[in-house]
Amino acid sequence: MSLVVVGSVAYDGVETPHGTVDRMLGGAATYISLVASYFTPVKLVAVVGDDFADEDSALLSSRQVDLAGLERVAGGKTFFWSGVYSDDMNDRTTLRTDLNVFADFDPKLPDSYRAEPYLLLGNIQPALQRGVLAQMSQLKMAGGDTMNYWISDYREELLKTIAQWDFLLINDSEAQMLSGWRNLRKAAATIQAMGPRTLVIKRGEYGAVLFHGGEQFFAPGYLLEEVFDPTGAGDSFAGGFIGYLAGQGIEAKGADFAELRRAVIYGSVMGSFCCERFGVDRFRSLTREEIDGRFREFQTCTQF
Numbered sequence: 001m002s003l004v005v006v007g008s009v010a011y012d013g014v015e016t017p018h019g020t021v022d023r024m025l026g027g028a029a030t031y032i033s034l035v036a037s038y039f040t041p042v043k044l045v046a047v048v049g050d051d052f053a054d055e056d057s058a059l060l061s062s063r064q065v066d067l068a069g070l071e072r073v074a075g076g077k078t079f080f081w082s083g084v085y086s087d088d089m090n091d092r093t094t095l096r097t098d099l100n101v102f103a104d105f106d107p108k109l110p111d112s113y114r115a116e117p118y119l120l121l122g123n124i125q126p127a128l129q130r131g132v133l134a135q136m137s138q139l140k141m142a143g144g145d146t147m148n149y150w151i152s153d154y155r156e157e158l159l160k161t162i163a164q165w166d167f168l169l170i171n172d173s174e175a176q177m178l179s180g181w182r183n184l185r186k187a188a189a190t191i192q193a194m195g196p197r198t199l200v201i202k203r204g205e206y207g208a209v210l211f212h213g214g215e216q217f218f219a220p221g222y223l224l225e226e227v228f229d230p231t232g233a234g235d236s237f238a239g240g241f242i243g244y245l246a247g248q249g250i251e252a253k254g255a256d257f258a259e260l261r262r263a264v265i266y267g268s269v270m271g272s273f274c275c276e277r278f279g280v281d282r283f284r285s286l287t288r289e290e291i292d293g294r295f296r297e298f299q300t301c302t303q304f
Contacts, residue, residue, distance in 0.1 A: 007122020
């Protein structure tokens with residue numbers, strides 16, 4: 001059983017207080033796929049140009065990531081984003097966004113992907129997310145994330161889309177925008193009534209809050225000695241969350257709350273590792289032993 005991941009594969013340019021990288025592998029689906037592959041096989045659906053480097057394809061392939069769904073556009077250029085972070089890295093300013101081939105992305109799943117049981121929909125147009133869901137026939141768990149642009153400008157499309165999801169992953173400001181409530185508990189109840197029974201509200205360095213049915217769970221952020229680059233941390237959280245659940249064979253119907261709590265902790269673990277290097281570099285050498293060791297650290301720090 002595999003996890004299907006749909007979203008962006010890109011190149012990023014990033015400046016943080018620790019330095020500048022002009023061009024590095026990025027994109028939400030890249031982070032999600034690399035992270036989830038530590039827990040379960042992954043099948044990636046995305047689009048790139050013919051400038052996409054062989055070494056980057058090789059990295060993904062080496063990590064149980066099936067690339068049959070990676071469309072390559074001859075003569076096209078891969079999505080590119082660049083930005084600069086503030087000194088405390090809590091804010092960033094976008095300097096450049098070149099959608100390139102991603103502007104016309106219309107995800108088509110290979111036949112070999114359509115019967116897989118797990119689906120993570122990255123941040124793309126809600127109608128496209130719904131179209132991907134319609135292509136799959138045997139789902140046990142499906143969901144994804146969104147952003148303020150889709151919430152404000154495509155609200156009706158988004159509501160139709162998330163009504164079909166088992167889980168939703170968003171940050172606290174997006175939860176407030178979607179629900180109309182600043183109080184997170186009221187926001188969560190409102191969003192769950194829209195469809196997703198499981199909701200995770202990500203709060204950056206302050207951790208995440210899981211809502212499932214009428215239950216809540218609070219996960220702290222991991223205290224790093226240094227944060228090199230927070231790019232992709234939220235997507236890495238998503239990869240850890242759904243990757244763990246897929247690896248354990250968890251179904252949305254009747255999902256055990258203890259397993260969902262563990263998934264949130266694994267999400268926090270993977271998000272913390274992402275911040276230790278620029279881009280995806282930490283995942284080039286990260287081992288499952290290191291992941292499980294940090295998971296145990298979370299257990300020790302939160303027991304009472």
